[in-house]
Amino acid sequence: MDASQQMSPEIAVEVRGLSVEFPTANGPARAVTDVSLSVARGERLAIVGESGSGKSVLSLALMGIVGGSGTITGGEVWLQGQDLLALRPEQLRRARGRDIAMVFQDPGTSLNPVISIEAQIVAPLRRHLGLSRAAARERALQLLAETGLPDPARTLAAFPHQLSGGMRQRVMIAMAVACEPTVLLADEPTTALDVTIQAQIVDLLSRLSSERGSAVVFVTHDMGLVARFADRIAVMYAGRIVESGPVLDVFAAPQHPYTRGLLASIPAVDGPLPDRLTQIDGSPPPLTELPAGCAFVDRCPSALPQCSSSQPALTERRPGQVAACWATATIDVSHREAVSA
């Protein structure tokens, strides 16, 4: 190990060249293309991008899950020294919950309807942490209280259908954080919750990363939440990461025209409210017909001729900040090395 490796923070999860496709009548839909990223222990990464950009498919693939008839067509997910995608099913089951856990975007589908909340939350605590039944129950009650549920004992005794959507979402969050996983994936974890509860959940996730060293990867449309909670941001467009870097740097000087458009559509917290939000005109190309070059080209105010024909690589713009754009890659792109996000 050389000096630079010794000084780098401990990587919790590293994704290399991950791609996911779904077959359709019009050919394969490339939902995620060649995504690379790494997240350090204790780090919080926000994934943003408009609807359909591949955020959920990417997060699910990080758990080794693909929906429907999709396939992971390439790439690796390194977690605790092992490639998650190469694990046998029983090894993968063991890793889930303890090494990597997820709060799904749709909590309705992820709780077992015929098993009580108590059984669903206590079982993994016993299995992964070796707790006694009483200790696991105690821990479950504490976790439910930490998600702001008013009556944890009653929630524990309930079956999923007896709870509201917001309550189920909080149960899911409690289950995901229960075993203090090395990596927690949270796909829009606070969307269905009101603002006060949202703050409590954000606090819970913050403590998980700062006190337990969990890496938290969360998907959100809420840029305010990104600013408050995340250390780094990754911007997805049509299945690729087009920019990533420290949140403050990306907010201060976005390098990809899509990131600029995305941030321009957010009213400044301390500024006057605009008459209407700026929208980025147009829409992304169908995932079955991605162009050879940049997928943003048709909407891009800065497009150059080469943008249509040649895929720009992610290049470093400032320390830790990378973007994939020919137009903003300024003068000296040729000598820069393509780096992964």
Ligand SMILES: Nc1ncnc2c1ncn2[C@@H]1O[C@H](COP(=O)(O)OP(=O)(O)OP(=O)(O)O)[C@@H](O)[C@H]1O
């Ligand atoms: N099971 C599936 N079968 C076929 N296509 C799918 C499936 N799951 C996702 N896709 C397609 O993959 C693309 C990316 O979807 P994904 O759910 O990751 O978007 P997203 O960025 O999470 O959007 P949102 O912000 O709306 O949650 C979409 O075009 C979607 O239609």
Ligand SMILES: [Mg+2]
């Ligand atoms: Mg989604």
